[in-house]
Amino acid sequence: MPMRELRIAAFAVFALACMAPAQAQSPYGIGRAATPAEIAGWNIDVDRDGNNLPPGSGTVSHGSEIFDQQCAACHGARGEGGIGDQLVGGQGTLATSKPVRTIGSYWPYAPTLFDYIRRAMPQNAPQSLSNEEVYAVSAYLLHLNGLLPTEATLDAKSLSAIKMPNRNMFVGESRPDVKNTACMTDC
Amino acid sequence: MSQPTDMGEGPAVTSRRRFLRKGGALVGGIVVAGGLAGSEASAATENADNLPPNAPEWMKTPGDPMGSQLYGTPSPFEKDVVKNIPKNLPQYLSASGRTPLQDLDGIITPNGLFYERHHGGVPAIDPEQHRLMLHGLVDKPLIFTMDDIRRFPSQSHIYFLECSGNPGYKKPYGKTASDLVGLLSCAEWTGVSLKLVLQEAGLQAGAKWVIAEGADAAAMTRSIPIEKCLEDAMLVYSQNGERLRPQQGYPLRLLLPGFEGNMSIKWLRRLHVAAEPAYSREETSKYTDLMPDGSAREFTFFMEAKSIITRPSGGQRLNSPGFHEINGIAWSGRGKIGRVDVSVDDGKSWQEAQLQEPVLTRALTRFRLPWHWNGQPAVIQSRAIDQTGYVQPTLAELLAVRGENYFYHNNAIWPWRISAGGEVTNANA
Numbered sequence: 001m002p003m004r005e006l007r008i009a010a011f012a013v014f015a016l017a018c019m020a021p022a023q024a025q026s027p028y029g030i031g032r033a034a035t036p037a038e039i040a041g042w043n044i045d046v047d048r049d050g051n052n053l054p055p056g057s058g059t060v061s062h063g064s065e066i067f068d069q070q071c072a073a074c075h076g077a078r079g080e081g082g083i084g085d086q087l088v089g090g091q092g093t094l095a096t097s098k099p100v101r102t103i104g105s106y107w108p109y110a111p112t113l114f115d116y117i118r119r120a121m122p123q124n125a126p127q128s129l130s131n132e133e134v135y136a137v138s139a140y141l142l143h144l145n146g147l148l149p150t151e152a153t154l155d156a157k158s159l160s161a162i163k164m165p166n167r168n169m170f171v172g173e174s175r176p177d178v179k180n181t182a183c184m185t186d187c
Numbered sequence: 188m189s190q191p192t193d194m195g196e197g198p199a200v201t202s203r204r205r206f207l208r209k210g211g212a213l214v215g216g217i218v219v220a221g222g223l224a225g226s227e228a229s230a231a232t233e234n235a236d237n238l239p240p241n242a243p244e245w246m247k248t249p250g251d252p253m254g255s256q257l258y259g260t261p262s263p264f265e266k267d268v269v270k271n272i273p274k275n276l277p278q279y280l281s282a283s284g285r286t287p288l289q290d291l292d293g294i295i296t297p298n299g300l301f302y303e304r305h306h307g308g309v310p311a312i313d314p315e316q317h318r319l320m321l322h323g324l325v326d327k328p329l330i331f332t333m334d335d336i337r338r339f340p341s342q343s344h345i346y347f348l349e350c351s352g353n354p355g356y357k358k359p360y361g362k363t364a365s366d367l368v369g370l371l372s373c374a375e376w377t378g379v380s381l382k383l384v385l386q387e388a389g390l391q392a393g394a395k396w397v398i399a400e401g402a403d404a405a406a407m408t409r410s411i412p413i414e415k416c417l418e419d420a421m422l423v424y425s426q427n428g429e430r431l432r433p434q435q436g437y438p439l440r441l442l443l444p445g446f447e448g449n450m451s452i453k454w455l456r457r458l459h460v461a462a463e464p465a466y467s468r469e470e471t472s473k474y475t476d477l478m479p480d481g482s483a484r485e486f487t488f489f490m491e492a493k494s495i496i497t498r499p500s501g502g503q504r505l506n507s508p509g510f511h512e513i514n515g516i517a518w519s520g521r522g523k524i525g526r527v528d529v530s531v532d533d534g535k536s537w538q539e540a541q542l543q544e545p546v547l548t549r550a551l552t553r554f555r556l557p558w559h560w561n562g563q564p565a566v567i568q569s570r571a572i573d574q575t576g577y578v579q580p581t582l583a584e585l586l587a588v589r590g591e592n593y594f595y596h597n598n599a600i601w602p603w604r605i606s607a608g609g610e611v612t613n614a615n616a
Contacts, residue, residue, distance in 0.1 A: 026387055030338050031321075031329035038330065039322045045398055045408070045459055048466040074278075083277045095481030099592050106483075107472050116468035119406035120307060123280055126404045170475065170485045175596070177588050180578040182528060182570065185536045 046115035050160025053114060057155035058136025060143040066133050067140050070122045079144050084123070088144040091165060104145025108170055110162035113138045135159070270300060271365040280308045281405070283350060285369025288516070289500045294345070294543075294551040296372035298427050302448075303434045304350050304370065306469070307404030310454055314438040317402065319422075323460035326389030333438050336422060339379035339387075344421070344444070345550045347373040347518045349490045351447035351474055351595040356586060360601075360616045364500040367601050367613070368493070371518070373551040376442050378423035381416050390460065398465045399441050402456035409450045409474075410464035411443060415488075419444050419549075422455065444549040445520030446488045447595070449474060479590035490520035492579050493598040494527055494554070494571035505609035508562035513540075514555045519573035523547065526572045527554040533566035533614075534602070540569070560605070566614050568602035582615055 046052050068077075074084030079102075081087070090100030099105075103113060118134045120126050129137070139154035147162060148154070237243035261268065271285035283304040286296055296302075303309075314333045322328040350370030354361060361367040385397070390413075397416050401407040411420065421442040424431060431437040436453025443451050449469065464470065464486070476484040494517035499505055513531070517524045523546055528537040543553040554569065571579040582599035602614035 026327065026389070028339060028383070028387055030335050030387060031331040034320055034322055034328035034330045039320065039328055042320055042457055043322065043459060044406070045400075045461075045465050045467075047461075047463060094477065094483075095479065097592075099477055099481075101472070101477070103472075107468075109466050109471065112466055112468055112471055115408075115465075116472075119408070120404070120468075123278075123307065123404070126307065126406065169482050170471070171482050173484060173487050173489075175484075175487065175489070175491060176577055178580040178584045180570075180580040180584055182526075182572055182578050183537065184528070187530075187535055187537065 044115070044119055046111045046118075048109035048111060050111040050156055053111060053156035053159065054131045055156070056131040056135055057153050058132050058134070058139050059153045060136075060139045060148060060150055062133075063136035063138070063140025063143070066129070066137050070129070071137065074123065079141060087141055091145075094166070094169070102145065103141055104147060104165065106166050108164055108167050110138075110142065110147075110159055110164055113141065114159060268300070270303070271363075271369050281306045283370055285365045286372045287365045288369055288371065288495070289364040289497045289503065291497070292553075294373050294516070294547075294553055295427060296374055298374070298429065298432050298435070301372040301374065301426070301432070301435060302348075302350065302370045304448060305403065305405075305434070305453075306407050306449075309433050310403045311433060312402060312438060312454060317438050317456070319439060319456060319458070321384065321388045321458045321460070323398075323458075324391040324394040324462065325385070325460050326391060327387075329388050331384075333424070336379060336384075336424060336439060339383055341377060342380060342421070343375055343377040344419075345373065345375045345547050346442065346444040347371060347549060347551050348442070348448045348451060349493075349518070349520075351449060351487075351490070352597075354597055355594050356582075356589070356591040356597055358616070360613050361501070362613055362616070363502040364495050364497045364601075366501070368495050370448070371551075373518075374426045375428070376421060376423045377425035377428075378421045378439075378442065381420035381422055381441070382418075384422060385416060385458075385460070388460075393462045394460045396461050396464050398457075398459040398461055398467075399450075399452040399455060400457040400459070401436075401452045402454040407449070407452055407469060408465055408467040409452060409469055410461075410467065410486075411441075411446075411450060412486075412488075413460075415443055415446065443488075445490060445522075447474065447490055450488065474595065476589070476593050476595050478593065487596060488520075490518075491596065491598045492519035492521065492524070492571045492573040492577050493517065494524075494569040494579060495601055496529070496567060496569050496603060499567070499605065499611045500603055501611055501613050503611045505560055505605060505611070507609070508560050511558050511560050512555050513558045513567060513569075514553070515540075515569050516551045517554055517569070517571040518549070518551050519571065519575075519577070520549060521577065522549065522574040524552040524571055525574045525576070527552070528570045528572070529554070529556045529567065530570070531558060531565055531567050534568065537570065562607065564607050565605045566602050567605065568600050568614075570600055 074082055075087050076082045079088035087103050090102040090105030093100045135154045142148040268287055268290045276282050286300050286302045319331040353368050353370040395413050396410045398410045423440050423442045439455045440453045441451050441455050476487055496515040498514040517527045527540040529540045530537045540554040540556045546552050585599050603611050604614040605611050
């Protein structure tokens with residue numbers, strides 16, 4: 001191929017490459033636009049910093065009442081566990097032979113509590129609690145774990161500010177972490 | 188939907204019922220004896236009228252007419268090949284059921300026997316009312332119907348899926364292959380490349396994670412690194428040729444080849460493109476690996492190389508010395524299986540097993556080794572080596588590094604002990 005044609009071909013490839021991002025927006029034209037209201041309705045993700053926590057608040061004492069009605073049957077009267085996970089206690093046990101993983105001993109981020117209770121609890125009626133009730137139950141569970149005083153009220157700001165005791169104990173992937181050798185004889 | 192339609196009256200039906208009654212006794216005999224044995228037991232239940240030199244009764248009358256079953260089911264003689272559901276669980280909404288690996292051949296798990304893990308029960312979703320929302324760090328947030336999803340270019344791949352906790356590290360250890368590693372199955376998945384769907388919305392700078400959410404009562408949520416989403420992740424609507432079963436995420440699921448099973452979100456309804464993971468409960472409080480020093484590994488995605496002998500295996504019995512094929516499965520979340528070694532002398536020596544083609548990336552691979560059992564007690568085991576050169580470890584090696592409270596990602600070698608009488612049991616138990 002003569003040099004001039006090579007240059008044109010190279011330019012064409014370059015031009016196509018530049019166009020690719022614009023074309024990539026809707027290569028197939030499938031689906032319809034999601035409206036902000038639709039996204040707001042479905043997006044219940046609360047991140048570890050508390051972003052997307054809703055307005056509202058709840059108290060430890062109100063949370064205690066809701067917990068008795070909605071949670072205690074599975075998680076025990078004071079979160080000691082039953083059919084459902086133990087939610088309270090266990091701090092200081094993770095490095096022992098009998099670790100007890102609870103909200104207070106294991107969970108790294110407090111806003112996750114709101115996220116999880118809202119989306120999945122109580123197990124027999126998920127997404128049935130109001131945001132105020134979810135704040136209240138979260139406050140009560142943090143109180144039972146010694147992380148909030150009795151008189152506390154929890155909202156987006158105060159929940160996001162709580163530093164969980166086990167916050168810094170999570171590390172990344174480090175596997176493969178064992179090295180077996182493929183011995184074939186006299187092993 | 189399709190109930191068996193063999194409820195009518197007629198000569199063929201009557202004959203079939205008689206056949207079933209006799210068959211039931213025979214099945215019982217096989218179960219008592221175990222999968223590989225049976226000569227004594229079947230001698231007690233077999234009917235000489237059906238054996239040489241006589242013609243069996245099922246040749247002397249017509250069989251069931253066409254249409255007896257609008258959706259076929261296994262032979263009634265296979266009624267004991269079912270999912271292995273643990274008894275006495277505290278509750279069954281967030282629970283798992285196992286594939287009977289020791290009763291299956293090949294690499295494809297039948298859809299009815301595919302392992303299950305749900306976190307809030309199995310939802311009944313009308314596909315007409317199901318939507319997938321794609322939003323976050325995209326140029327154009329989109330909503331798809333199931334018809335929309337099926338309009339995208341399709342692809343099919345065979346991949347295994349395995350629960351991260353398969354099994355734990357603590358005694359008591361399971362008795363059968365299913366008890367030990369039955370939260371493992373393999374299927375041909377059909378759907379669309381997640382990359383195509385993400386490109387449809389246009390990824391923005393800073394898109395590093397995709398948070399996937401299920402439409403179940405747990406609103407199950409996991410964060411997937413964008414590299415995986417653009418590599419081989421799929422949005423799946425069919426499994427082994429038919430639409431997904433409800434237990435597998437009907438009408439739409441995520442499929443992340445080689446990653447721990449819970450991340451392949453079922454009943455998928457939302458993909459949230461983000462700069463950071465969600466740090467959801469299921470990737471902090473659960474599905475993190477606690478080390479002996481109290482630290483915990485998070486975002487441990489890959490299922491590492493693993494294998495198990497499924498025949499002969501725990502609960503079965505060799506009914507006589509002589510030829511027996513050793514047969515099993517191997518797999519690796521990091522790619523293809525490179526080699527499987529088998530030892531029949533308690534790990535003193537190993538020999539390379541034959542691999543059944545095709546050997547596929549992140550799929551089950553069937554291996555076999557011809558073996559003459561001399562009738563003496565023996566310990567047999569298999570060891571997988573994947574394409575990265577990684578060698579499946581022993582349980583002792585794993586425990587030395589991780590301790591017994593690690594819980595997830597146990598890919599240990601599981602040896603089987605064979606007694607002089609031919610009984611096969613878990614040698615680690």
